[in-house]
Amino acid sequence: MSQALQKLIVGLTYPPALSLCLLVLAVGLLLLRYRRSAAAVFAAAVAWSALLSVPTASDWLRGRLEQQYPLVDEAALPYADAIVVLGGGVRYGWLDRPDVRPEDLQNSRLAAGARAWLAGRAPVVILSGGGENAGEGSDDSEARMMATAIERLGVPPSALLLEERSRNTRDNARYTAAIARTRQAHRILLVTSAIHMPRAIEQFQGEGIDVVAVPVPERARRVSWKDRWFPSRSALWRSGRAIKEFGGLLMIRIQN
Known part of the structure; x- marks a missing residue:
């Protein structure tokens, strides 16, 4: 196509x-x-x-x-060879907070990845996200911006691997799988939004990767009748x- x-x-x-x-x-x-x-x-x-x-x-x-992949507490996750966090935008408003903690950011993919790493579920975190200049070594790749943000949440640079070539979910799976194979990483904890998880799982499994879903909610608060029906x-x-x-x-x- x-x-x-x-x-x-x-x-x-x-x-x-x-x-x-x-x-x-x-x-x-x-x-x-x-x-x-x-x-x-x-x-x-x-x-x-x-x-x-x-x-x-x-x-x-x-x-x-x-609902296809229920939310899981990071402490209940199995051990894996790597945590993979897929990019989903680079606006991290919480970076301006003085004392931000991963537990405070329930709707953040990076925070979910950080919580899993801090819980000792895997030794490395692979951040997957390119950009308009993906594959050209650009300094403004999404993965590099993600790295700056997740370091703020307690994950050191020594635990990070960057995948900077991807432009879409298929690329995320293909290029991340290549990194995983070079490190003999057979099982990964895949972190992405709950709505994106079914498609991401299929793409990663298609690359022969054993995947455990770590979905991140994107729930909107519906308090009043107007919030629900207007x-x-x-x-x-x-x-x-x-x-x-x-x-x-x-x-x-x-x-x-």
Whole structure:
């Protein structure tokens, strides 16, 4: 599949993008005098984004992925040869806190990796994340930024290995597996967000790695009726992430 087509498909996972395409199709059908078909497509376009903008619907959709790998306390994890933390953004607002601790950051992949290392579950932590200049030895790779942050959480540089070439989950698995093989690391603790875990597990297992899931929650607080049922941009974005993960899983299974 071409890179341009991949980008188009990923773009359509954001509900308003697909709704816009359906609206354009509805206009075309109306111009061709297929009024009933145009009305049906128009209704589908509006309903698609309207439904997925409701936080409760978004949480239900994401839950189908997140529930596949339950959360595990780091102290209960088995021993492994390495901990692998996948990149997922480089905005670490907690770096400005004076006394930040891994236990304080329940929704952080880096904190989960740090807790597992501090619990003695594995001797090394592999940080996997490239960037726009992945593979070119850039100083601003995601893995290097992750290293700076996780050191703040108590993991020393001597325990870190950086994988800086990856641009996507498939690359994460391929290049991390290569590092693991050179170190004779057969079992890894894989740290990524709970919603991303099913796709990441399939990619890493496809590289012949024995994987133990260490999912990190991305839960949103739903206190009031409005929080649960009032449509929001955040819910749309969260729905889009879930659809992207379902699409990625489908593509893996088709290719296999």
